[in-house]
Amino acid sequence: MIVIGINTGTSADGIDVAMVEFERTGPHPPVKLLWSGTYPYPAPLKRLYLNLVDSANTLTAPAWFDMAGRFDSGLGIAFSGAVTKAMQSSGIKRSAVACIGSHGQTVWHAPGRSGSRRFAAGTTIQLGSPSVVAEMTGIPVVAHFRQKDVASGGQGAPLAPVLHFELFRKFAPAVVLNIGGIANITVIPLQDDFSRVYGFDTGPGNRLIDMAVESYTQGRKAFDRNGRFASKGGVNAVLLERLMRDRFIKKTPPKSTGREYYNMSYFAANAVPSGDIETIATLTAFTAHAIAYNIQRFVKGRMKRLIVCGGGARNGAILKQLSGLMPGVTIKTVEELGYSSSAIEPMLFAYLGYLGINKIPVSFKKITGSSRAFVPGGIYYP
Numbered sequence: 001m002i003v004i005g006i007n008t009g010t011s012a013d014g015i016d017v018a019m020v021e022f023e024r025t026g027p028h029p030p031v032k033l034l035w036s037g038t039y040p041y042p043a044p045l046k047r048l049y050l051n052l053v054d055s056a057n058t059l060t061a062p063a064w065f066d067m068a069g070r071f072d073s074g075l076g077i078a079f080s081g082a083v084t085k086a087m088q089s090s091g092i093k094r095s096a097v098a099c100i101g102s103h104g105q106t107v108w109h110a111p112g113r114s115g116s117r118r119f120a121a122g123t124t125i126q127l128g129s130p131s132v133v134a135e136m137t138g139i140p141v142v143a144h145f146r147q148k149d150v151a152s153g154g155q156g157a158p159l160a161p162v163l164h165f166e167l168f169r170k171f172a173p174a175v176v177l178n179i180g181g182i183a184n185i186t187v188i189p190l191q192d193d194f195s196r197v198y199g200f201d202t203g204p205g206n207r208l209i210d211m212a213v214e215s216y217t218q219g220r221k222a223f224d225r226n227g228r229f230a231s232k233g234g235v236n237a238v239l240l241e242r243l244m245r246d247r248f249i250k251k252t253p254p255k256s257t258g259r260e261y262y263n264m265s266y267f268a269a270n271a272v273p274s275g276d277i278e279t280i281a282t283l284t285a286f287t288a289h290a291i292a293y294n295i296q297r298f299v300k301g302r303m304k305r306l307i308v309c310g311g312g313a314r315n316g317a318i319l320k321q322l323s324g325l326m327p328g329v330t331i332k333t334v335e336e337l338g339y340s341s342s343a344i345e346p347m348l349f350a351y352l353g354y355l356g357i358n359k360i361p362v363s364f365k366k367i368t369g370s371s372r373a374f375v376p377g378g379i380y381y382p
Contacts, residue, residue, distance in 0.1 A: 001025065002034065002092060003357070004100045004139070005350030006079050008128075010181030010259055011210060011311070012046045012105065013222065014038040015078060017086040018346035022354050027362075028194070031166050031351065035090035036343035039082040045074050052107050053259055068107065068127060075105055076132030083137050099140040101353020101377070103345075104128035106146070109258035111155040124156040130380040142356035142377040145349070154370030157256035158184035161199040161367050162355075163348040167339070174305040175295060178344070179312025181207040182257060183291050186367075187299050198366040200253035200298070203246065203290035204262045205312050208272075208283045211264065215274040224280060227317025233281030243270060243286045244293070253298055254369035287312070288321030295326070309334040309344045352376040 005018045019035040048071045056064065079102060087094060104126030111122035130143035146156035164176040169191035176186040183205035189196045209230070210223045224230055248257050266272070273279050295303070306329050312318050313333040323331055334341055355362055356377040363373035 005346035007345040020350035072127040076129030080136035101349035142353040152370040154368030155256040161186035179205040202294040230284035230317035233277035292325035
């Protein structure tokens with residue numbers, strides 16, 4: 001069975017697509033990546049998205065809903081175009097594809113209390129109309145994975161541990177670290193027991209660093225390529241100590257967060273200078289310290305390996321900081337293990353789509369705090 005996965009991260013810097021083959025039907029099937037690629041995120045849609053999430057507190061309700069509606073259908077069209085191009089590039093025909101697993105773009109994430117049976121206790125919104133994608137591609141779409149988890153009392157994130165276990169359990173005991181806009185970890189104590197796997201968001205990943213880089217370069221750069229800016233700046237120890245008092249960093253899992261928390265208001269609340277290279281270095285150190293603190297504080301038992309994926313896996317300054325903070329731990333990027341960082345998350349949503357289309361339940365209880373096992377997502381037919 002072949003499933004297409006689509007993902008866009010909080011940075012909205014590309015549409016990642018993966019073609020994944022599952023060799024048999026059932027829990028924990030062998031997972032084979034057939035093809036992956038990244039397509040440009042249309043600039044008008046990115047501007048619309050940034051307005052939606054960064055101006056949510058200042059827009060009137062009618063203006064926000066108008067923008068959300070246009071963004072929802074527009075991103076659905078962009079997803080459909082990316083899928084069509086991916087099938088052309090990979091040579092995989094539409095008739096061979098069972099479904100598309102689509103994450104959508106998160107525009108709001110406030111999951112509330114984990115484990116609650118009150119569905120209104122938490123909300124999470126991902127746009128990128130699965131109905132439009134189904135109609136334009138002619139392929140069933142499985143989507144709204146986070147909403148399903150929140151409805152079951154969970155945090156809605158992280159969802160990556162289900163795939164991390166399949167790909168990296170042979171390296172157990174290990175921690176898989178995904179550094180996207182937000183950083184999250186998957187703890188794999190044993191290679192043959194998913195019920196022992198757990199994970200959670202640790203705090204900021206690239207999000208705050210990207211904002212500081214955009215400010216420092218006056219919009220000419222969107223991220224710190226390979227940590228070059230961070231390597232040139234000194235760390236402000238006073239600022240780092242203040243940031244490490246962050247209530248989310250110290251919070252006991254299960255926990256998840258997003259750009260609703262780590263944003264320009266966060267800079268103001270913590271007196272973070274936004275326009276100098278020292279800030280970039282300090283925020284890079286903050287990301288690494290927050291990750292290391294959470295691993296040392298909340299990961300139980302022995303850990304031999306740290307496997308890093310996501311855009312932050314290409315930031316040498318973050319990796320250098322982590323190496324210094326966790327002596328004795330072998331740190332490897334997924335590229336060193338034969339995978340592309342940009343392929344992991346669309347593979348995840350292909351995997352969740354596979355579970356959804358085959359009605360295979362999965363339990364996130366030890367990961368998101370959801371109250372029961374459930375079949376991921378909802379299905380949209382063409």
